[in-house]
Amino acid sequence: MTTTAAQPAVSIRGLRRRYGSGTDSFEAVRGVDLDVAPGTIHTLLGVNGAGKTSTLEVVEGLAPASEGEVRVLGLDPVADRPAVRRRTGVLLQRSGFVGDLTVRETLQMWAATVTSPRPVEESLALLDLTDRADVRMRGLSGGEHRRVDIACALMGRPEVVMLDEPTTGLDPESRRSVWELVRDLRQQGATVLLTTHYLDEVEALADCVSIMRAGEIVREGTVAQIVADHPSHISFRTPDRALPLPDGDHDRDGELTVLRVTDLQPALTELLVSARDHGVVLERLSARTASLESVFLDVAAERDGAPAPDPEHRSAPHPETDAVLEDVR
Numbered sequence: 001m002t003t004t005a006a007q008p009a010v011s012i013r014g015l016r017r018r019y020g021s022g023t024d025s026f027e028a029v030r031g032v033d034l035d036v037a038p039g040t041i042h043t044l045l046g047v048n049g050a051g052k053t054s055t056l057e058v059v060e061g062l063a064p065a066s067e068g069e070v071r072v073l074g075l076d077p078v079a080d081r082p083a084v085r086r087r088t089g090v091l092l093q094r095s096g097f098v099g100d101l102t103v104r105e106t107l108q109m110w111a112a113t114v115t116s117p118r119p120v121e122e123s124l125a126l127l128d129l130t131d132r133a134d135v136r137m138r139g140l141s142g143g144e145h146r147r148v149d150i151a152c153a154l155m156g157r158p159e160v161v162m163l164d165e166p167t168t169g170l171d172p173e174s175r176r177s178v179w180e181l182v183r184d185l186r187q188q189g190a191t192v193l194l195t196t197h198y199l200d201e202v203e204a205l206a207d208c209v210s211i212m213r214a215g216e217i218v219r220e221g222t223v224a225q226i227v228a229d230h231p232s233h234i235s236f237r238t239p240d241r242a243l244p245l246p247d248g249d250h251d252r253d254g255e256l257t258v259l260r261v262t263d264l265q266p267a268l269t270e271l272l273v274s275a276r277d278h279g280v281v282l283e284r285l286s287a288r289t290a291s292l293e294s295v296f297l298d299v300a301a302e303r304d305g306a307p308a309p310d311p312e313h314r315s316a317p318h319p320e321t322d323a324v325l326e327d328v329r
């Protein structure tokens with residue numbers, strides 16, 4: 001008996017999206033291909049302006065593609081919008097809820113637009129909002145507001161959930177509770193496509209990650225696959241230029257040398273032996289295996305055609321991407 005691979009929950013082929021027309025037009029999405037396997041969490045990771053929202057809006061059926069094809073559960077999100085909308089939940093980056101309504105009234109209003117909605121009390125409990133049910137929307141903190149947005153996105157028990165930066169602006173505890181919720185959705189069989197610029201969010205959630213830069217997907221796979229394909233870094237300072245170096249990509253900037261190597265341990269051993277044999281002191285020696293952070297930094301550096309930043313000056317292991325990128329600039 002032959003088995004066929006499950007149809008992707010979301011499939012994107014040759015997607016292009018242009019804003020404006022003529023000489024003023026700008027192409028924000030430049031030929032994206034993407035498959036999201038059913039029952040998985042797929043993250044789109046990229047810096048501000050990479051094209052994540054522009055892509056997601058087409059998948060959500062909120063904007064037409066300039067070119068290419070998108071299918072959600074086998075359906076066209078624009079032409080088959082009513083059918084797609086019934087089976088999907090969408091969290092936009094910004095919601096436009098009225099500040100005068102209470103949280104409960106907001107959820108009741110939203111429930112009226114959804115086929116077979118969850119009971120409002122269940123939605124309140126799901127997002128830990130029961131105690132805030134009678135507070136007006138304008139009185140909520142940013143994190144509480146975001147939880148109302150998420151409650152609305154999940155109101156119709158969607159098969160496919162699209163979340164645009166679900167945890168931006170949330171405190172660490174709220175972020176973790178959203179992560180739990182997203183994992184629960186997967187456990188219940190839903191498919192989740194989410195955009196983020198948090199590296200720790202990708203590491204916590206992603207079955208598959210697509211890294212976007214300037215409207216294109218430039219890396220894709222599991223975090224482990226992406227990291228395994230990336231070189232490790234060795235850096236040190238020495239005024240001695242005659243030191244023989246192991247094979248790999250070398251950059252020298254004054255006294256600083258940065259090596260990019262595929263196999264860290266033998267390269268490091270060779271370097272240490274070479275330094276000992278030549279009587280060279282390697283100051284501020286540092287060796288780092290590849291990480292999602294180093295992949296991301298190198299992807300960002302490729303954007304400018306600039307060399308990857310000095311690993312000595314990289315920041316903490318899981319900072320927010322925008323903070324990481326301050327190092328690159």
Ligand SMILES: Nc1ncnc2c1ncn2[C@@H]1O[C@H](COP(=O)(O)OP(=O)(O)OP(=O)(O)O)[C@@H](O)[C@H]1O
Nearest residue numbers: 019026028046047048049050051052053054055197
């Ligand atoms: N309505 C618009 N008109 C013209 N350009 C736009 C419009 N919306 C977005 N852009 C541009 O398209 C590019 C991609 O924007 P997009 O919002 O898709 O990126 P993003 O990766 O989602 O960024 P962020 O993390 O900031 O949300 C950016 O250069 C942005 O300035």
